[in-house]
Amino acid sequence: MIFGFTISVFKQDRTTLLTLLSIDPLIRIAVSLLPVFLFLTALVFLDSYRLVKLRAVLFTTLVGSIVSGASFFINIGTVQLLDVGISFYSRYGAPIVEELLKASYLVYLIRAKKIGFMVDGAIYGFAIGAGFAFLENIYYLQSVGNPNLFVWIVRGLGTAVMHGGTTAILGIISKNLSDRHSSDKLRVFLPGLAVAIIIHSFFNHFFFSPQVTTVIQLVVLPLIVLIVFDQSEKSLRDWLEMGLDTDAHVLEMIITGNISESRIGIYLKSLQGRFPGEVVADMLCLLRIHLELAIRAKGILLMREAGFRTTPDPEIKAKFDELKYLEKSIGKTGKLAILPFLHTSSRDLWQLHFLGTK
Amino acid sequence: MSAKPIFEFVRLGENRFSLHGRLDASTAENLEAELDKIASTVTLDLSKLQYISSAGLGVLLAAKQRLSDSNADLKLTGLQPQVRHVFEVVGFDKIFKLG
Numbered sequence: 001m002i003f004g005f006t007i008s009v010f011k012q013d014r015t016t017l018l019t020l021l022s023i024d025p026l027i028r029i030a031v032s033l034l035p036v037f038l039f040l041t042a043l044v045f046l047d048s049y050r051l052v053k054l055r056a057v058l059f060t061t062l063v064g065s066i067v068s069g070a071s072f073f074i075n076i077g078t079v080q081l082l083d084v085g086i087s088f089y090s091r092y093g094a095p096i097v098e099e100l101l102k103a104s105y106l107v108y109l110i111r112a113k114k115i116g117f118m119v120d121g122a123i124y125g126f127a128i129g130a131g132f133a134f135l136e137n138i139y140y141l142q143s144v145g146n147p148n149l150f151v152w153i154v155r156g157l158g159t160a161v162m163h164g165g166t167t168a169i170l171g172i173i174s175k176n177l178s179d180r181h182s183s184d185k186l187r188v189f190l191p192g193l194a195v196a197i198i199i200h201s202f203f204n205h206f207f208f209s210p211q212v213t214t215v216i217q218l219v220v221l222p223l224i225v226l227i228v229f230d231q232s233e234k235s236l237r238d239w240l241e242m243g244l245d246t247d248a249h250v251l252e253m254i255i256t257g258n259i260s261e262s263r264i265g266i267y268l269k270s271l272q273g274r275f276p277g278e279v280v281a282d283m284l285c286l287l288r289i290h291l292e293l294a295i296r297a298k299g300i301l302l303m304r305e306a307g308f309r310t311t312p313d314p315e316i317k318a319k320f321d322e323l324k325y326l327e328k329s330i331g332k333t334g335k336l337a338i339l340p341f342l343h344t345s346s347r348d349l350w351q352l353h354f355l356g357t358k
Numbered sequence: 359m360s361a362k363p364i365f366e367f368v369r370l371g372e373n374r375f376s377l378h379g380r381l382d383a384s385t386a387e388n389l390e391a392e393l394d395k396i397a398s399t400v401t402l403d404l405s406k407l408q409y410i411s412s413a414g415l416g417v418l419l420a421a422k423q424r425l426s427d428s429n430a431d432l433k434l435t436g437l438q439p440q441v442r443h444v445f446e447v448v449g450f451d452k453i454f455k456l457g
Contacts, residue, residue, distance in 0.1 A: 241383065241411075241412040241413060241416075244411075244412040244415075244448070245411045245412050248411070248412075248444055248447070248448075251447065252440060252443070255443070292447055295447050295448055296447065296448065296449050298412070298448070299415075299447075299448030299449040299450060300449065302412070302415065302416055302419060302448075303419065303449070303450075303453065305416075306416070306419040306420050306422075306423045307423050308419070308423060308453060310449075313449065313452075
């Protein structure tokens with residue numbers, strides 16, 4: 001957002017970075033930290049299912065800061081390479097570079113099934129943006145010398161909300177599209193990225209005074225994120241209840257032996273001609289373990305929502321070990337054969353990942 | 359002749375109640391309304407409960423937490439095998455002491 005100002009100061013005084021921490025470092029760092037993490041803490045607090053661990057939030061914030069550092073040098077280099085005006089680049093170039101870099105980690109998280117819902121997409125997105133703004137604010141603070149503290153707080157808050165908000169919105173849109181299209185191809189991330197770039201560019205145009213811009217940022221972006229939070233938590237609740245009941249019903253059929261007359265049972269019987277008997281038996285075991293783990297994951301989410309602390313259960317590790325053995329036993333072809341009955345949507349794979357890391 | 363209700367909340371004694379029938383999305387609210395009136399340790403006899411779904415599990419969990427916050431407890435007894443199994447698979451057997 002302040003890229004234009006940043007690059008001109010960088011050109012004037014190349015030793016600025018070296019003296020960065022020499023003037024009231026604790027006060028400056030604290031002032032730049034406070035507004036950034038205030039919003040992030042609010043989002044984590046709103047996560048009633050505790051989908052995202054604090055450790056993961058802190059790590060993601062660090063990633064955001066690293067990305068901020070990288071974008072600083074990329075922007076400098078790009079301006080010099082393209083030989084464009086600073087004002088023009090800050091409106092049309094910097095938003096693309098910065099939002100792309102911030103998006104890269106989110107893309108990885110979604111494709112690695114580490115994000116299950118729009119809620120955690122929003123939290124991770126905001127954490128990346130917060131980390132990005134944190135480092136940017138430190139440099140800005142040094143660049144303008146000793147600003148009025150109130151002005152600095154407003155500026156810090158505004159930038160943090162803008163960076164956090166754009167990446168949170170990118171996470172929300174991308175996760176939503178990824179789920180709808182059952183795809184994690186790069187094209188599902190393009191609409192969210194476009195929205196983030198447009199919002200960022202809009203604020204870099206400085207259509208309004210800094211005070212008005214900050215007020216708009218503080219009202220509009222958090223409102224969007226909160227609305228999505230609410231919708232996503234409702235969606236999570238629906239998925240939990242329907243998914244758990246369906247899984248429990250199928251599991252009961254397997255355990256009581258009533259599976260043979262069901263659609264699953266009839267299909268498994270039809271596989272007996274193509275696979276050895278022990279492989280078909282392992283397929284049924286695999287299905288049962290999958291269901292038990294899926295139900296357990298949903299149970300943990302329900303407990304967290306009710307306010308219970310969940311502790312690691314050694315049974316879960318044992319089940320994951322058994323799952324790996326069964327997957328090896330039936331082989332890739334066997335797994336393909338029972339794929340229609342395994343949980344394979346991105347949300348279902350996420351819940352297994354979620355359970356595996358608890 | 360009126361149809362048998364799907365779910366019933368029957369008083370057995372002081373702070374002791376029996377759940378009859380099915381506890382699912384349509385009947386969970388009834389249980390929630392009854393449990394909200396209770397502020398001390400209570401025992402629920404589930405021997406006549408044939409079915410429980412996530413909606414019912416959620417209500418029991420919320421009541422357990424609420425009562426725990428006021429140093430009271432929610433105890434469950436007499437679970438049918440299929441209901442007990444659901445509790446065990448979901449992991450709620452570690453929260454509730456299943457009698």
